[in-house]
Amino acid sequence: MKFSEAEYWNGIILYGLNAATYKIALGKTLLDLTQRNQQVVTWDALSQAYLDNYLSRLAAAQAMPQQSNPARLTIMERIVREYQLGKLTYAQAVEEVGLRAFHDVIPRFQTIGTDREIVQGKFYNADFGRSLNLTEALFRVADGEVANLQSQLDSRWGLLEGAFQISHDHSQLANDLRGIYLLNGYHRTNLTANIPFLEGYQANTCFYCGEPMAAGGVHVDHVLPRQVLHHDEIWNLVLAHQDCNLSKSDRLVGEHFIQKLIARNENIMGSNHPWKGKIERELGSSPAQRAKSLRKHYDNAKEILGAYYWGGAAGYNPEADSFYRKLITRLNNKKGAF
Ligand SMILES: [Zn+2]
Numbered sequence: 001m002k003f004s005e006a007e008y009w010n011g012i013i014l015y016g017l018n019a020a021t022y023k024i025a026l027g028k029t030l031l032d033l034t035q036r037n038q039q040v041v042t043w044d045a046l047s048q049a050y051l052d053n054y055l056s057r058l059a060a061a062q063a064m065p066q067q068s069n070p071a072r073l074t075i076m077e078r079i080v081r082e083y084q085l086g087k088l089t090y091a092q093a094v095e096e097v098g099l100r101a102f103h104d105v106i107p108r109f110q111t112i113g114t115d116r117e118i119v120q121g122k123f124y125n126a127d128f129g130r131s132l133n134l135t136e137a138l139f140r141v142a143d144g145e146v147a148n149l150q151s152q153l154d155s156r157w158g159l160l161e162g163a164f165q166i167s168h169d170h171s172q173l174a175n176d177l178r179g180i181y182l183l184n185g186y187h188r189t190n191l192t193a194n195i196p197f198l199e200g201y202q203a204n205t206c207f208y209c210g211e212p213m214a215a216g217g218v219h220v221d222h223v224l225p226r227q228v229l230h231h232d233e234i235w236n237l238v239l240a241h242q243d244c245n246l247s248k249s250d251r252l253v254g255e256h257f258i259q260k261l262i263a264r265n266e267n268i269m270g271s272n273h274p275w276k277g278k279i280e281r282e283l284g285s286s287p288a289q290r291a292k293s294l295r296k297h298y299d300n301a302k303e304i305l306g307a308y309y310w311g312g313a314a315g316y317n318p319e320a321d322s323f324y325r326k327l328i329t330r331l332n333n334k335k336g337a338f
Contacts, residue, residue: 008118113243220237
């Protein structure tokens with residue numbers, strides 16, 4: 001299975017889970033560094049370029065949060081803050097970055113989804129604490145594309161900040177909705193018990209990417225995130241690859257998946273399975289009522305999560321994303337599942 005170098009780059013930028021903005025900043029830094037036409041970059045030059053990216057991003061008086069936990073600042077936010085307050089000189093800030101900012105992001109950047117082998121060493125090799133060796137592949141990907149790739153990274157950075165901002169600062173309505181779901185919710189039940197039932201409605205393919213699923217690799221996923229709904233009702237459960245499940249995480253899906261879920265639920269309602277009674281009790285007794293109830297929950301989840309979409313956009317559909325489908329097939333093959 002062949003991926004192009006540009007696909008590898010996009011895979012790194014678009015498919016990982018981001019608990020903070022480090023990866024995006026490193027992507028921008030690597031592109032900046034290609035503009036110097038030097039293959040070997042000193043740790044100091046790397047630290048400086050990385051710091052400069054954060055300094056310009058956090059220059060605004062109302063800098064956006066760089067990670068999801070509102071009680072904490074990232075290492076880079078602390079360094080930038082201390083520099084802005086005059087506690088660190090620029091040279092000291094660069095040194096701090098070199099010493100403290102790279103332990104996670106340098107080893108982890110070259111990862112797609114949950115896989116650390118596919119792209120390891122593709123764009124750089126690190127002599128940690130000393131230098132970074134940029135590969136020919138990085139220069140080829142950057143060639144003539146720096147402006148485009150930088151703007152892709154900037155919009156990604158903005159999306160992450162927006163999602164982190166929402167987790168810090170909920171509107172009253174979002175807080176009220178959260179409270180209602182929490183009040184009516186219950187602790188997680190044993191989801192694997194639902195697999196045999198749900199399999200009958202998915203023809204052994206993943207709800208999200210449409211690729212086949214191997215026995216043992218099937219995961220039960222909440223289409224609307226459990227951390228919003230706090231329940232395991234069957235109308236919101238589908239089967240997916242482990243990697244699709246992880247990649248989606250607790251984010252919103254696009255409207256096309258809501259339509260697909262409504263159709264799937266109507267399939268269950270058309271059968272004689274006793275569990276159809278559960279769906280009727282939860283969503284309503286007619287197809288129109290059920291569609292309306294499900295959409296109401298979707299709207300509530302949007303209110304609570306904001307524009308926190310899988311893939312960064314409401315239109316993202318892994319079923320139509322050939323790179324994503326190839327990637328999932330490759331990850332599954334690697335596990336020896338087929
Ligand atoms: Zn899948």
